[in-house]
Amino acid sequence: MIKIPFGFITLLLLTFFLKAQSNLSEEAMLEKAKIIHEKAIVLDTHVDIPGKEYATPECDPGIDNPNLRCDLVKMEKGGVDGVFLAVFISQEDKFDGETYAKLKDNALAKFEAIERIFEQYPDRCELALTTADLRRIVSTGKRAIMIGIENGYAIGDDLSSLDKYYSLGTRYITLSHWRNNQICDSSTDETPKHGGLSDFGREVVKKMNLLGIMCDASHIAESSFWDLLDISSSPIICSHSGSKAVTDHPRNLSDEQLKALAKNGGVVQIVAVPNFIESSDHKKMVESLIDEFQLGERNFNYYMTDEEKELKKKDIEGYYAKLELLEKTIPAASVKDFVDHIDHAVKIAGINHVGIGTDFDGGGGVTGFKNHAEALNVTIELVKRGYSEEDILKIWGGNLLRVWEKVEANSAAKS
Numbered sequence: 001m002i003k004i005p006f007g008f009i010t011l012l013l014l015t016f017f018l019k020a021q022s023n024l025s026e027e028a029m030l031e032k033a034k035i036i037h038e039k040a041i042v043l044d045t046h047v048d049i050p051g052k053e054y055a056t057p058e059c060d061p062g063i064d065n066p067n068l069r070c071d072l073v074k075m076e077k078g079g080v081d082g083v084f085l086a087v088f089i090s091q092e093d094k095f096d097g098e099t100y101a102k103l104k105d106n107a108l109a110k111f112e113a114i115e116r117i118f119e120q121y122p123d124r125c126e127l128a129l130t131t132a133d134l135r136r137i138v139s140t141g142k143r144a145i146m147i148g149i150e151n152g153y154a155i156g157d158d159l160s161s162l163d164k165y166y167s168l169g170t171r172y173i174t175l176s177h178w179r180n181n182q183i184c185d186s187s188t189d190e191t192p193k194h195g196g197l198s199d200f201g202r203e204v205v206k207k208m209n210l211l212g213i214m215c216d217a218s219h220i221a222e223s224s225f226w227d228l229l230d231i232s233s234s235p236i237i238c239s240h241s242g243s244k245a246v247t248d249h250p251r252n253l254s255d256e257q258l259k260a261l262a263k264n265g266g267v268v269q270i271v272a273v274p275n276f277i278e279s280s281d282h283k284k285m286v287e288s289l290i291d292e293f294q295l296g297e298r299n300f301n302y303y304m305t306d307e308e309k310e311l312k313k314k315d316i317e318g319y320y321a322k323l324e325l326l327e328k329t330i331p332a333a334s335v336k337d338f339v340d341h342i343d344h345a346v347k348i349a350g351i352n353h354v355g356i357g358t359d360f361d362g363g364g365g366v367t368g369f370k371n372h373a374e375a376l377n378v379t380i381e382l383v384k385r386g387y388s389e390e391d392i393l394k395i396w397g398g399n400l401l402r403v404w405e406k407v408e409a410n411s412a413a414k415s
């Protein structure tokens, strides 16, 4: 007979018991996350559409489309109830009537593209123009689609275009994009143009307040942000931004901005663009690659002219090839990094002022949350970190709905 020491059996039993415990709690955690996720109105405030080909046979949002991070199938699978689709207008250095007319045509073509989803899939989604619409649509089990314009450049120099965009369903406008425009300075332009909001920009904000279009401060310079808080009579949103204290990127908000946003009653919707929320290991790796290929600065793609890009073609290709290889072991960001940004914003601004705006199909997508089908992973991570059901409901949609309702009420009171 083999003698097994008593201590060994105790250890064996203890190991088994602990393992069962941890498995159980993992399972219980998943169950809890699923229940909360189901209860929540799960909203994403920033999703891009590829362009005019959206909702044509070339780019069908009704199937599990390998070219889209957000389509109806992935939203249904991931329990995502509503998204703001972005009518994105690229920034040029021209500010004349002819350019503005062209921009308006571009914007209208994108509105038409979004309109096509409702014709193609009337049983699966519907346009929400109000918070009441959104709640009603979600309660029927359909996806609610909202519209935001990304870049106030689309307004041109004509305030009446805001009436037109509002009537087409626009419920927020991101005041600028990557460069300064006629409304305000951008956080990623090298030199200030207005030092904040322009005189025209101030008129735009007042009219947006009047109409009930949310002012979106993502992309705008810090100077523009302070001007906007001064002028807007409604709370504001940042539809897709991160926490600068966690990742020092000009697209993210400083702690001072987060505190001011809380005071304003607004909300920051945390972005899932890897560069904006990247891990420190990835940052170090990219910086050394930029040095190795002598590409100057991090966002060289935006700052280099076409001629400069042509001259550095070989280096740029080498950079991307090596980056792809290295990212297999050092991913830019994961769902944990994403939730780190949520954690920080909650710590500074409070639980009532943080939400989610991925920028899927516009650069967003991280390991573990690469598309809407994986939305539950965010809830699981939040549950693991001790967020309550009430907290998670606020983060996924409650906070954004509160701000939008305030913006609606303020507009109704003015008219």
Ligand SMILES: [Zn+2]
Residues within 6 Å of the ligand: 150, 219, 240, 359, 362
């Ligand atoms: Zn953006």
